[in-house]
Structures are given as structure tokens and as C-alpha cells.
Amino acid sequence: MVHIKNHKALIEASRAVLVVMIALVIGFVITALVSKEPVRAYAALLTGPLPKVSFAHGVEITNLNRFGNWLEESTTLILLGLAVSLVFGARQFSLGAEGQLLLGALAAAAVAVKMPAPFPLHLLLALGAAGIVGFLWGLIPGLLKAYLAVDEIVCTLMLNVIALQLFDLVLLNWLRDPGASFLGTASFPASVVPPLLIPGTRVSWMLIVMVAAVLGVWFLMARTPFGYALKMVGANRKFAEYGGINARRVIALSMAVSGILAGLAGAHLSLGLLKRLTVSLAPGLGFEGVVVALLARNDPRGVLVTGLFYGYLRTGAQIMERSSDVTREVVLIIQAVIILLVTAERLFPSFQQWRRTRSDGGAIAIDRGLGG
Amino acid sequence: MPARVAMQQISKIYPNGVVANHKVDFAVEKGEIHALVGENGAGKSTLMKLLYGLEQPTHGAIFLEGRRVEIANPQRAIHLGIGMVHQNFMLAPSFTIAENVVLGNEPRKGRLVDHKRAIAITAALSAKFGLQVDPTARIEATPVGMRQRAEILKTLFRGADLLILDEPTAVLTPQETDELFWAVRNLVDQGKTVIFITHKLGEVKEIADRVTVMRHGEVAGRVATREVTEADLARMMVGRAVLLSSYARPAVRGKVVAAVHNLGCIDETGRPVLRNVTFAVHAGEILGVAGVEGNGQSELVEVMAGLRAVATGEIRINGKAVQGASVREMRANGVAHIPEDRLANGVALDASIAENLVVDRYHRPPFTRYGVLWPRSVRQHATALMQQFDIRGAGPGASLRSLSGGNQQKVVAAREFSAAPVLLIAAQPTRGVDIGATEFVHGQLLAKRNAGAAVLLVSADLSEVLRLADRIVVMVKGEIAGILENGPQLTEETLGVYMLGRNRPTP
Ligand SMILES: Nc1ncnc2c1ncn2[C@@H]1O[C@H](COP(=O)(O)OP(=O)(O)OP(=O)(O)O)[C@@H](O)[C@H]1O
Ligand SMILES: [Mg+2]
Numbered sequence: 064m065v066h067i068k069n070h071k072a073l074i075e076a077s078r079a080v081l082v083v084m085i086a087l088v089i090g091f092v093i094t095a096l097v098s099k100e101p102v103r104a105y106a107a108l109l110t111g112p113l114p115k116v117s118f119a120h121g122v123e124i125t126n127l128n129r130f131g132n133w134l135e136e137s138t139t140l141i142l143l144g145l146a147v148s149l150v151f152g153a154r155q156f157s158l159g160a161e162g163q164l165l166l167g168a169l170a171a172a173a174v175a176v177k178m179p180a181p182f183p184l185h186l187l188l189a190l191g192a193a194g195i196v197g198f199l200w201g202l203i204p205g206l207l208k209a210y211l212a213v214d215e216i217v218c219t220l221m222l223n224v225i226a227l228q229l230f231d232l233v234l235l236n237w238l239r240d241p242g243a244s245f246l247g248t249a250s251f252p253a254s255v256v257p258p259l260l261i262p263g264t265r266v267s268w269m270l271i272v273m274v275a276a277v278l279g280v281w282f283l284m285a286r287t288p289f290g291y292a293l294k295m296v297g298a299n300r301k302f303a304e305y306g307g308i309n310a311r312r313v314i315a316l317s318m319a320v321s322g323i324l325a326g327l328a329g330a331h332l333s334l335g336l337l338k339r340l341t342v343s344l345a346p347g348l349g350f351e352g353v354v355v356a357l358l359a360r361n362d363p364r365g366v367l368v369t370g371l372f373y374g375y376l377r378t379g380a381q382i383m384e385r386s387s388d389v390t391r392e393v394v395l396i397i398q399a400v401i402i403l404l405v406t407a408e409r410l411f412p413s414f415q416q417w418r419r420t421r422s423d424g425g426a427i428a429i430d431r432g433l434g435g
Numbered sequence: 436m437p438a439r440v441a442m443q444q445i446s447k448i449y450p451n452g453v454v455a456n457h458k459v460d461f462a463v464e465k466g467e468i469h470a471l472v473g474e475n476g477a478g479k480s481t482l483m484k485l486l487y488g489l490e491q492p493t494h495g496a497i498f499l500e501g502r503r504v505e506i507a508n509p510q511r512a513i514h515l516g517i518g519m520v521h522q523n524f525m526l527a528p529s530f531t532i533a534e535n536v537v538l539g540n541e542p543r544k545g546r547l548v549d550h551k552r553a554i555a556i557t558a559a560l561s562a563k564f565g566l567q568v569d570p571t572a573r574i575e576a577t578p579v580g581m582r583q584r585a586e587i588l589k590t591l592f593r594g595a596d597l598l599i600l601d602e603p604t605a606v607l608t609p610q611e612t613d614e615l616f617w618a619v620r621n622l623v624d625q626g627k628t629v630i631f632i633t634h635k636l637g638e639v640k641e642i643a644d645r646v647t648v649m650r651h652g653e654v655a656g657r658v659a660t661r662e663v664t665e666a667d668l669a670r671m672m673v674g675r676a677v678l679l680s681s682y683a684r685p686a687v688r689g690k691v692v693a694a695v696h697n698l699g700c701i702d703e704t705g706r707p708v709l710r711n712v713t714f715a716v717h718a719g720e721i722l723g724v725a726g727v728e729g730n731g732q733s734e735l736v737e738v739m740a741g742l743r744a745v746a747t748g749e750i751r752i753n754g755k756a757v758q759g760a761s762v763r764e765m766r767a768n769g770v771a772h773i774p775e776d777r778l779a780n781g782v783a784l785d786a787s788i789a790e791n792l793v794v795d796r797y798h799r800p801p802f803t804r805y806g807v808l809w810p811r812s813v814r815q816h817a818t819a820l821m822q823q824f825d826i827r828g829a830g831p832g833a834s835l836r837s838l839s840g841g842n843q844q845k846v847v848a849a850r851e852f853s854a855a856p857v858l859l860i861a862a863q864p865t866r867g868v869d870i871g872a873t874e875f876v877h878g879q880l881l882a883k884r885n886a887g888a889a890v891l892l893v894s895a896d897l898s899e900v901l902r903l904a905d906r907i908v909v910m911v912k913g914e915i916a917g918i919l920e921n922g923p924q925l926t927e928e929t930l931g932v933y934m935l936g937r938n939r940p941t942p
Contacts, residue, residue, distance in 0.1 A: 286808050288798045295794060298783035305742065305772070305780045306794030307763035 078408065086404040090397045097393050104387035108397070111382030112375050129382060131264020135336055137374030138266075138273045139345075142328035143352025144359060144366040145280045146321040152284065152361045153317040154297040155208065159219030160325040161349025162226030163200045167193035167326025168333040169230050169238075172340035175255040175333075176238050176248050185254040190272070190330050197326020198319045200226065205318030209311035215318070223349070234340060247341035257335050269335040274367075276324060281363040283320075293317050325349065351377075357406055376401060437501030439465040439597060439628050440486065445495035447481050451829050451837060455481040457652045459495070463597075468619060468629045470639040470660070473649030473672055474869045475841020476827045479632050480522055482649070483599045487519040488512040518590025519599040520583065522632075522840045522867070523778055532577065532585045533557040533570035536592050560588050565621045567614075578729060580611035584618070598622065599630045602840065604638060605867035608728050608895040616642050634841075634869045636665040648672055673871050688905070689718030692889035693739070693858045698748035698758075700734055700913075708734040709913045712748070716858065716889040721880060723904025723921070724893040727934050731913035732893045733775055736862045739891070740772040741765035752858060766795050769857030773847055773864045775893070781847040782835050789817035789831040792850050824849035825875075844868050852879050859883055862893045877903060897927045909933040 090108070095101040112133035115126045143160050150157040170192040180188060204222055207213040240249035257267040284290035295303040296313045304310050328348075333340045355373055359365030376398055384394045440463045447456040455478045463469045471479050484490040486497065488506035497504055499515055506512050512519070527535060533553040534541075542552040557570040566584040574582060583603055590598060600619075604612045619629055619642060631643060639646050640660055648655045648671040655671045693716040700709035709731050716722045724732050737743035739750060741762040750758045752768045760768070774780040782791050793802055793813050801812040817831035826845045828838045835843055844867055851859065861880060865873040880903060884890050894900050900907055901921065909916045909930065917933045919925060 285810070287806065288803045288808050291790070291793075291797050291808055295783055295786065295790070298786045301780045302783045302794065304762065305740075305774060307741075307761070307766050308794070309761070309763070 082404055082408040086401040089404070090401055093393065093397050093400070094389060098387060098389050100387070104383055104389050107386045108379040108383040111386070112378040127261070127263045129378065131261060131266045132381070133375055133378040134264070134266045134270060136378050137371045138270055139328050139331055139348065140351055140355050140374050141273050141366055141370030142276055142324050142331065143349060144355030144370050145276055145363060146324035146328070147352040147356035148359060148361040148363060148366055149280065149293070149317050149321040149324070151356055152297050153293045153314055155215050155314055155318060157204060157215045157219045157318050157321065158349070158353070159201060159204055159222055159318070159322070160352045161347070162219070162223035163197040163322040163325035164329040164332070164349055165226045165230045165344060166200050167197040167329030168340060168344055169233055169329070170196035170326070171330040172238055172248055172333050173233070175251040179252065180254060182254040185252070186257055186334070189255050189334055190327065193326040193330035194323040197322035197324070197329070199322070201322020201325070202315060202319035205315035208318070209315040230344070231342060234342060238340065245341065248339045250339050251334065255334060256338050265336055267335045269331045272327065276327065277363055277367045280324070284363060289313070289316070325352070354402060354406065373402070436465070437498070438462040439500060441498040442482070442486065443496050443498065445482065445485060445497070446493045447478070447485060447490060448493045449837070451833065453829055455652055456485070459649070459654050461647055461654065463628060463630055465628055466623060466626065467644040468623055468631055468642055470643035470646040471630060471632045471649065472634070472636070472639060472646060472668060474871055475845065476839040477649040478652040479649055480601055480840065483519060483601060483630065483632070486512070487517055487599060513593045513595065516594060516596045517599065518593060518595025518597070520586040520590060520601065520603060522601040522605070528575040529573060531571050531573055532568050532581070535574060535585055536560070536589045538589070540593065556592065557588060560591055564588070564591060564625070565618050579606045580608070580614070583607070583615070587618070596626065597628045597630070601632045602634070602867055603631070604633055604635060609897065610727070612638070634867070634873070636668045636870065639668060640665060650674060669870055672869070687719045689887060691715045692718050692753060693891070694751045695739070696749040698738065698750065699746045700738055700743065701746050702734065707913060709738070712915055714908055714915065714918060716891055718887050718889050719884055720905040721884050721890040721892050721903050723900035723907040724891065724910060725897060725900050725907055725930055725934060726910035728895050730910045732910055733862070734913070735910070736772070736775065736860055736893055739860055740770060766854070771851040771854040771856035771859045773851045773861045775862035777844055777847045782843055784836040785834055787832050787834055788821065788826070788828060788838070788846060789813045791835050791846050792817050792820055795850065795854060820849040820853060841868050841872060845872060848876055848879070852883065856883070856888055858889045858891065860891045860893070863895060864892070865896070865899060897930055901925065901927065901930070911936040
């Protein structure tokens, strides 16, 4: 049989670049429609997160905090993206990252406020607590789905609501600093705050934790028997079971392990960024993890890339909103258009396949599988 | 008169570089039944997908009744009167047959689908072409034979007068095959043209007027069927003489490997599917299980593989009671299992060949050592098995979906045969595989037996059971109707009598 060199990767890469260009052009057109100085506004979006280097008086780096914002934002997004990619990899449409993030942040805060300890230990205890609580909060829907066939979408959305109430309850009744003028804990002691990596920003050791998480998830998926089992359950559950894989255990565990990562994202928000815990922590952030995982097609290495991309876009959007006459709503629309186009491009091959099966006799792809 | 279909100098190169068709000339006259045969991976399905607009040829031209056409997609093919029933069915499982038949072209009442008319249309088509179906039955609850008739009706409903049937008999029982042939003849009498892909050369002789033989993506010959013998066709397909003889049987029956005692089992709806099933499989023997499909054979296989819970009774493997054990425990006890529905249960189409080959053993060395999975071992294992079992594909990393139907089957066979089983359960192991591969699978089953394994062979193909089995269990309505010694005196007719339950005293 003859094989011809395949250019698929190249074609795919150039197509991705092309789509991003198109998306940016559309974004600019929208900006031009609403802004008096569209070029300046759009430049804020595109280059805002980069530090400015000036050589006027020796080497001087300014705007480092914006650069820091990008990395901080990406750290959270990547941890969440990893969490979602794990469950999606097993074809579980779990949307529980939001709740796990909240409770992870809460657990970290509880340790920070109520369990004094010397420096590295205190931080490790807080991170551990966040991970364990995330794990348990993910295990609940995991067990319900695997052993009682409860629909995981409904279940995780309900658990998100419960988590939010629990968060407020515990925070306001036990952790809140009564002397403070706002609803939240007192500032955390230095022993629990992760040390900075880049002075002048909030980029801390959590960046290293995030990179380790990427490597860890990659290793788990590519180099452990559990990762193999998870992939097979995702590819064809009946096949996995026929081969002797305990699919229920794999499903329950995938959702629980995913919770660890979401919990760590929560710890990053509270310990690394806010250095205290306040109500209304980060509404909707859990769902951004879905975007990141979808863009990366559940590949942990891809999550690193798309998380940085999405983080950049979100940071740029915030800067544009702050520094130009474009309003928040429009900024969100531009951001959504770009993400929508890029997501569509990433999902296109599977869409094409779906269309093919559809047009071929109007049949429905039988191995649709989601939620199955 | 120009041919109904003429494909000229067709080449197809898949994006992954596989040349599936190379300068193929293929022609079908109006009103004929034209068989298309060839080994697994010879390019038969690909050629038909080009004709049905599912793939585009890299080179070459297609003519319909002398007119050159571009068939960009299946809608266009349907418009041109071409219909295709796929090797792997494409019906929506939770829909009824009538809904599937009219899907995409539903009769409407206002904005809603007119279900009554859909049923009437289906019933009328069914009567006209002699393809019996129950229009109101859900696809998932109907036997394969009926699903297939539903597929054919669907193409007819869309006005096809050229039907492509890709390995339609691979999934059918002998009775169902007879019914299908009757219906196909009926279609041709009503002016339709049929292209018919199969691996069973007897069927070619029985039903086709002419046959095109493919080998390695090229046409190896086109002949009128009455001018050739099965052996001639086999030689054209494989490029060498193939033995279609029966097998010598020097069985040395050893100790009991698997003992099933008073097994009873009820299905999801509470219906008893197995009752008082008692038998033993010895080392060094092939125990055949025959029966009209749906008489408990599938459930028996699932129970013994650990996939289905037992209600009552006992299973022992080498003396150890194992009923209720998980699949993994069963496999650890030396049970290997070639499942009946290999595409649904035996493979993951979107995983790689290498990944598919280790699903039962990935957790053991050399694949997992110190808790770590070693992709290199997985790949090497695949390379070795692909060579040993002649699996033709782009390489161990290629997805299973990119393999031809028969090569997908071989992946399953390769995995299970290489598992060193003490009990090998083979359910319909040669469905959909070509004669070369059938020969190979039969040889492997015999080799396993001769090496001292116990083999449980479940097959709807009576000639296969008679050729291979040392003893034959006949199942009727979930019970054992008889256990027969195989030998020259045993015929398909005798088996048939048992299978219909006629020899039993009526209670
Ligand atoms: N979508 C695809 N992408 C890449 N290669 C493919 C694809 N489909 C088929 N092939 C390759 O093309 C060759 C011919 O496949 P095809 O399905 O036409 O064989 P076939 O004659 O129908 O075999 P079988 O009897 O096993 O069904 C095989 O080597 C197969 O691996
Ligand atoms: Mg085929």
C-alpha cells in the first residue's frame, strides 16, 4: 500500500491562523462602529496585556501589572480548563467546576483563617484542603452518575447552586471578619500567601502549581492505565466494559479528580489574587473552563495554549474597556465573536463528520455518546 | 444501450495516503444483479462510496446511462436514483421503522410529521417489494434482518432504482439470507438494478448475473457468474488457490474447563432468556452452539463473558465458581471473547489500532509497569499483531475508523486470539470477513483447540458449526434442546429439526 506524506497538520495550523485573523477583523469592524478612536481602542485589546519596554532612560519596563493580569487570569483558566478536559475526555458533560472552585476557595480560606501554621506548611495545607474539597464535591455527581445514572448536567448545575449557598453561609457565619467594612474574611496571614514570582504583579508560585498541573494531567492521560481507561470509556463505553474496564469507577473518579483542579483554581483566586475571601467570588468562571477545554479538544497541552490565548483576550478586553470609549457590553460581544469563531473552527472537523452522517440518509450519528 | 453505471479509471487516495482504488473500471448493466467481491481492504466499500457521493474520486469519471456526472454528495446520488445500504447500518435506534424510512422526507400534516401516513407509506412499500417489516417497531428492538429491510425500504422510498448493498448478508441468518435473496430478485423483476458486495462466494453463484473481482484496490477481473466456479473466484480474489475443504478432526478431549450448571437468566424486561442450561466444554474441544438467532445464544455468551448477571445456577472455570464475576475477573481466569456485534462492543472506532489491541491487558506488564503506561510497548505489541494477523492499515497509530470493515474485525480477532485463553468464546466470528480471513479464523480456532484450549463457538452459520465443532449444543427458547456429537452422520437438516424444537415432546 502506498502512503503519501500528509500535510494535515500544516493545513490545520494555517486554517486556525486564518480564522483568528478573520475573527480579529470582525472584532475591529464592530469596534469601528462604536468607537470614536477605533484604532487606539483596538490596540488596547490586542497589545494591552504586553509590558511596555522603553529605552529612554536605560531599560525601563512599565505596565508590568497588565502583563501580570494576563498570567494570573490564564492560571485560573488553565486550571479550570484542565478540570473540564478530564470529564469531557470521559464524555461526561459535567459542569460542576464552578461549585468546586467556590468550595475550593472556601476550604483554602478556612485553613488560612482558622488553622495557623508556619509558612510553607500553612500554604500546603490550604492547597491540600482546596484539592480535597474539590475532589469530594466532584465525587458526589460522579457517584450519582456512575451508579444511579443521574444526569450529570442537571446534577452538577444543582450542586453549583448548593455550593454557592454553602459558600455564603460558611463565609458569613464563620469566616467573616466582623470588624471589616465589607463582607469577607480578614486579610490572610503571610504564611499562607504564595510568594511572588514577578514583583509588581500578583503572579506567584501558583503559576508553578499550574504548570505542574498541566504536566500532571498530561501524564495521567497519556502515561497511566487510568488515563487509558478514561479515554476508552470516552471513546466507547460498551467497548471499555467489554474489555474489563470498570467504567463506573472511571467515570466517578474522572469527575472527582477534575474537582481537585477546579478546587486549586479556587485556591488561586483566594490565596494568590485576593489574599482574602469575599462574597461573589467569580461568577461564571467555571464555564470559561468549558471554552478552554473545547478549544483545546481536551488535550492538556492544548489547554495550556488555549488558556493563555483566552486569558490574553480577556485581559485585553478588560484593558480596552478601562482605557477607551467602548463599553463593557460591546467588549463582551467582541470577545464572544472571536471565541465563537475560533471554537467553530476547532469543532469543525467533527461537525463535518456529523453533517456527513446526517446527509447520508438523515440518520443520526449513533455514537453521539454525550451523557451516555 | 449504455450501461446503467460506468466508472472509468477511478482512483481514490484517502487523505492519510492510502490508495484504496487504483484505475478501476467498473460497469453495471441495467436490470442486473452485479456482485462485487474482494478481500478485506480491497477497496469495495470505497468504490461504492464514490458512487454514492460519500467520497470524491481523486481521478476518473463516472457515467450514468452514458451521461457523465459529478456526484458531490449523497443527496445528489439519491437524486440520480442511487441508494446505498451500508456495511454498518445507519438508522436512528430510538425511532420506529416508519420514522426511519421517511426520515428527511417526512409526510407532513401542517408542521407536524404525519405518523399515520408514514406508517401507511412504509406498509405499502413493504408489500410492493416483499420486504416484511413492522412499521411501528423501534429500530433498537428489531432483529438485524428487519433493520436491513428497513434500510432497503428507506432507499426505495427515496426513489432509488440502483441499489448498492454493502455486505448485506454478513449479519443475516441463513433463513434471513434466503428471504433477502427472494426480495432482491423481486426488485430486479420490477426493473431495479442491484450491486451486491459479499464475501460468500456461494452467494455470488446463487444470486448474481455478473461479478467484478477486486484485489488490492484494482480490478482483477469481471466475469459472468455461470462461467466460473467458486474456486476460480477465490483464486482471482486472493491471487492463489484457496482450500475450501472441511477440516480434519483429531480432537483429544481433555478435562472439563468450563462447566455450566442449571444456568438461568432473565433479561431487562423480566423475560427468562436462559433456563436450566447445563453443559461442559472440555479442553481440546470446540463446542458449537447452534440455534435460530434470538434463542438465548447471545445471552449465554454475555453471561459467560461476565457482561450479564446470572439469576440462578453456576459457572465454573477450571473448577472455580465464577458466576457473578466481573469481566476483568473472567478474563483473568483465562476467558477470551470475540463479541457478536464487534463494531458496537469489540472496538472503539475513534481510538487507535494500538489502543484497541490492549483493552483487556493494558493494566499488565509490559504495558503497565510501576503504575506507568508505556506507549512504546503498546505500539510494538500492535505492530507485531498487525503483522501476524495481516491487518492492513496505515499503522498502529491509525484510528480504527480508517480501516476497512474486515480489517476492523481482524483487530478484534487478533486481540482475543493472542490473549492465550483457556476458554475462548467466539460469537459469529466470521461474519463480514473475507474467505482468506475466514480460513484464517477457522485455522486459529482449530489451533487453539489443538493447543488444549476449550472453545465455545456460537454461529448462525450451520455449515461453519458442522465444519468446526466436535459437539454441538442446540438452543431453543433459552433451553438446551439437545447436545449432539458431530460427525459425518450429522447434517444441517438434523440440526434444523432440533433448532425448530420439533424433536422435543410437547409439554
Ligand atoms: N476513511 C478512510 N480513511 C483512510 N483510509 C481508509 C478510509 N476508508 C477506508 N480506508 C482504507 O482504504 C482501503 C480500502 O477500504 P475499503 O473499506 O474500501 O475496503 P473493502 O474492500 O470494503 O473491505 P472490507 O471487505 O473489509 O469491508 C483499506 O486499506 C482501508 O484501510
Ligand atoms: Mg467494506
